[in-house]
Amino acid sequence: MRKILIIGNWKMHLNASQASLLVHRLHERIRIYRDIEVVLAPPMLTLQPLSVQLDRRKFRLAAQNAYQKDEGAFTGEVSFTMLRDLVHYVIIGHSERRRLFHEDLDTVRDKVAAAVRNNITPILCVGETKHERDEGEAKQVLHDQLMTALSNLTAAEVKDAAIAYEPAWAISNGSDYIGHEIAKPDDVESAVTYIRAYITDVFGNTAGKQVRVLYGGSVVPDVVGGFLDIPGVDGFLVGGASLNYHTFSDIIGASQRWQRDKGEV
Ligand code: 13P
Numbered sequence: 001m002r003k004i005l006i007i008g009n010w011k012m013h014l015n016a017s018q019a020s021l022l023v024h025r026l027h028e029r030i031r032i033y034r035d036i037e038v039v040l041a042p043p044m045l046t047l048q049p050l051s052v053q054l055d056r057r058k059f060r061l062a063a064q065n066a067y068q069k070d071e072g073a074f075t076g077e078v079s080f081t082m083l084r085d086l087v088h089y090v091i092i093g094h095s096e097r098r099r100l101f102h103e104d105l106d107t108v109r110d111k112v113a114a115a116v117r118n119n120i121t122p123i124l125c126v127g128e129t130k131h132e133r134d135e136g137e138a139k140q141v142l143h144d145q146l147m148t149a150l151s152n153l154t155a156a157e158v159k160d161a162a163i164a165y166e167p168a169w170a171i172s173n174g175s176d177y178i179g180h181e182i183a184k185p186d187d188v189e190s191a192v193t194y195i196r197a198y199i200t201d202v203f204g205n206t207a208g209k210q211v212r213v214l215y216g217g218s219v220v221p222d223v224v225g226g227f228l229d230i231p232g233v234d235g236f237l238v239g240g241a242s243l244n245y246h247t248f249s250d251i252i253g254a255s256q257r258w259q260r261d262k263g264e265v
Helices: 016-029 044-054 094-101 105-117 132-133 138-149 153-160 187-204 207-212 221-227 247-263
Strands: 002-010 037-039 058-062 089-092 121-126 163-164 212-214 235-238
Touching: 002 089, 002 212, 002 247, 016 044, 016 247, 037 089, 037 247, 044 058, 089 105, 105 121, 105 138, 121 138, 121 235, 132 138, 138 187, 153 187, 153 207, 163 187, 163 235, 187 207, 187 212, 221 235, 221 247
Parallel strands: 002 037, 002 235, 037 058, 058 089, 089 121, 121 163, 163 212, 212 235
Antiparallel strands: none
8 A cells, every 4th residue: 555645845935943833833733644654845945954853753854856967066056966865855847847947848857867866756746737738738748747757767766756746727826725726636536547557558567556646736634535535646745735734734634534534544
């Protein structure tokens, strides 16, 4: 059985003392779960102090981005090599990075390869924009993103990776969940089925079964059960709701209840 994986992507929020306070609150509310892995992806600046503060039985750390070269004259960048003893995961190819920072398919591919080379597990984000969805191109977009991003990986490396389906049109602005579209379980089911089928086709049955596939986009406690009911969904990449210790711990609590009710634990 794959564990549930829940990742809080704090995006560009919280300075070092605010981040430390949030972690303190999360420690109070979140237990050690045998079958749920909880990962925090704070801003780069706070990774180091949080790594000292974190109870590693409860949380793992992820970076939100890194640069694909191991070292050199790349002003302002932080490499996967520099992160290798600090984080378990790095988020790669988030739609905000693709759109706002012009990360193209080849850049995402190089970052995924750099993560694996440095023993860091990639959380590869894939998903279509609203325009691509309206044009009926969603599957083609997923295909192209998966094909390039994973092209330098072996089946064993893909098996250990995580893939987050995050349709760009369903991502919140971080503070409210009103005024933009919310993905329905049917939308997510067809994308997740497609992702697993692609991995199985190209990398074989073991990778297709074991790769973790997450959903991300306006996830709040109320929708957790509906998405976990979708076959092949293993958890969530949470944005705005991960900045509030009530909602983030409620997402974890709802996932645990879902597991218990399904008799999965
Ligand atoms: P929201 O949960 O705020 O929609 O963000 C999703 C996301 O982009 C996580 O990476």
